[in-house]
Amino acid sequence: MTRAQPSKDPDARTGANAGEKRTSLVDDAYAAMRAAIRNASFAPGYQASEQEIALRLGMSRTPVHEAAIRLQEDGLVRVLPRKGILILALAPDDMREIYDVVIAMDGRAAELVAALPEPERLAAAQALDAHTDAMADAHAGGDLPAWGQADGAFHAALIEHARNGRMSRIVQAINDQSHRARMLTLNLRRALDASIAEHRRIARAIRAADPVEALDAARQHRIRARDELLPLLNSYGLKHL
């Protein structure tokens, strides 16, 4: 509702903006830098100069600067007054903060979806189950990346069906911040079947039009995932991700 999300492709190449659409240079710079941060082309802690990025993207400093402002508002970088653009690193404490936000948002979203009128509710439950099926398949096949992608799709669908643009935006920003951490910790995950079972419980509550159960299921799922991951991060001594 608030604003259109023009670029949804997760893997845009860094230097090439193949989109022949009517996009502004600022949008191009924003998308390119965001993608570069996501796939760690820009490593956390790296300090880039706007001039250098502008040169690499084949544009002037102005659009890069304005894109950096947007990225800073998204919490991905920090513009240091006269030092350059710093790619932010995530500390375990940041992951704690992030999990609190998604615990709150996923819970409310599940509650809302469970309170939807029948046709939409069932459609949502069906979509969620489809994603969970994909997770189960990936788990059986030992395809961890596919599992992670299906897991992300499940949670994205949950938020999307809550039909709340502000919640979507918030969750997307949070996901951008934690994307690298999720990629890194994917192979540390143990309780994959627990996640699948919990997803089933959420979808079941939604199908049964039980908002209280849906809220609790979504919350407990995120809380358990957090309690599984945070100790791992600390024990591995990962100061920044």
Next chain:
Amino acid sequence: MTRAQPSKDPDARTGANAGEKRTSLVDDAYAAMRAAIRNASFAPGYQASEQEIALRLGMSRTPVHEAAIRLQEDGLVRVLPRKGILILALAPDDMREIYDVVIAMDGRAAELVAALPEPERLAAAQALDAHTDAMADAHAGGDLPAWGQADGAFHAALIEHARNGRMSRIVQAINDQSHRARMLTLNLRRALDASIAEHRRIARAIRAADPVEALDAARQHRIRARDELLPLLNSYGLKHL
């Protein structure tokens, strides 16, 4: 954690930047425009040109343009590609979205505060009760603006004691968006004592270290407030705030 919030004064004059601090022009423009939107100097639906605002603030178009980007990211304005800066209006549906977010965030925050170690928990409960006392005083004295301010302080303190910078930022952005609506609907509110009693219940749960009760108390409080306000908005036919 993410970033320092330099200007916290809520009523900065539009043209005068009295702060002799080391602020950039972009920050000045951001603060001035944000304040102007808050106190409705810039009415919703008003379409300003960057040139005009720059002239009024005594600076060039560049800092105004970059501040507009930040305000757009905050959901306060929309930069129309070659038409100017549009001050966004809030529809009742936006208020529904906003309430869903605060229901989720306040609930989680209350739960977190109730799980804090004893000294901080009691300090938080005491601070919350102090704000509720101020609400009761204002209610007794018939001072509606004071009541609204104390109510805002209560919820701000609740979030603050949860010690989560991302939650604070999200709630602050949401509050900025809904500030005008809150001001307008202040004199429509009826159940002022209900709010006070519910605040007491939240503080009591926190003092008793009962996260489950605190979560439910905070959620029910926000849900009731929403159910009180949204019908009023619709019945008054307020299409945009």
Next chain:
DNA sequence: ATATTCAAGCTTGCATGGAAGATGGCGCGC
């Protein structure tokens, strides 16, 4: 009278230049 076309004036998008500030290295004093 009405519809259509076209041009002028407004707007921002983007590039670039000058200025101020921070930083790191180099030279000087000890």
Next chain:
DNA sequence: GCGCGCCATCTTCCATGCAAGCTTGAATAT
């Protein structure tokens, strides 16, 4: 050798110029 101050350089910040696009309104043809 070691510490300190200064300058060169690199960085962003902000102003401004130019160009492109959209809107509006008038003038003309029907």
